[in-house]
Ligand code: DX5
C-alpha cells in the first residue's frame with residue numbers, strides 16, 4: 264500500500280449529512296480527516312468552528328488534521344487540543360512568533376504544522392524546520408474549496424523536499440487545494456507526503472472509490 268497519506272477535506276462534505284460523510288471517510292482508504300477552520304478575517308470566508316469539530320470528532324476514527332485559517336491562532340491552541348485534534352496547522356502569515364506557537368502546539372500534545380500561502384517562500388522555514396512536524400503548502404489561495412491548482416506548487420514542493428532532506432528533518436509535506444487525479448502522482452513524485460482533497464472526493468459520484476483511486480495513483 265502507498266505511504267502517501269490522503270486527507271479528505273470535510274469542507275466539501277454535506278453538512279446536513281455530516282455523520283454520514285464522516286462514516287464514509289472512516290470506511291475508506293483515507294488516512295486523516297482534514298478540517299478547515301476559517302474566521303472571515305485571515306481569509307475572506309467563514310467555514311465552521313468548535314461545535315462542529317466536536318461532533319466530527321465524536322464519530323471520526325482517524326487522525327484529525329486541523330488547518331487554522333485564522334488570525335491569532337495562539338488564542339485557541341489549547342481549545343483545539345481539548346477537542347481532540349491530532350495535528351494543528353497555523354499559517355506562517357498569521358504568526359508573529361511562530362517558534363513560540365509551534366512550541367505551544369507541541370506542549371498541548373499535538374503535532375505542529377505550518378501552512379504557507381502560495382506567495383510565501385519556503386526558505387522562510389529554514390530556521391524552524393526541525394520544530395515543524397508538517398508543512399502545508401497551499402496550492403490555492405486559502406478560503407474556498409473547489410479552486411484550481413496553482414502549477415508553481417510543483418517547484419515549491421521540490422524546493423521544500425530539498426530543504427527538509429538537506430537539514431535532516433522529519434517534516435511531512437502536505438499539499439492543500441485543487442488536488443485531483445491529474446496532479447496527485449506528480450505531487451508525490453516531487454516530494455509530497457500528504458494530499459488533501461475536498462471537492463475532488465466529495466463531489467464525485469463515489470467518494471470511497473475516488474479515495475481508493477488517489478491511494479493507488481500515489482502508491
Ligand atoms: C482551502 C482549504 C482546503 C480546501 C481544499 O482554503 O484549506 O483544504 O478544502 O478543497 P479542494 O480540494 O476542493 O481544493
Ligand code: ZN
Nearest residue numbers: 299330439459
Ligand atoms: Zn485546508
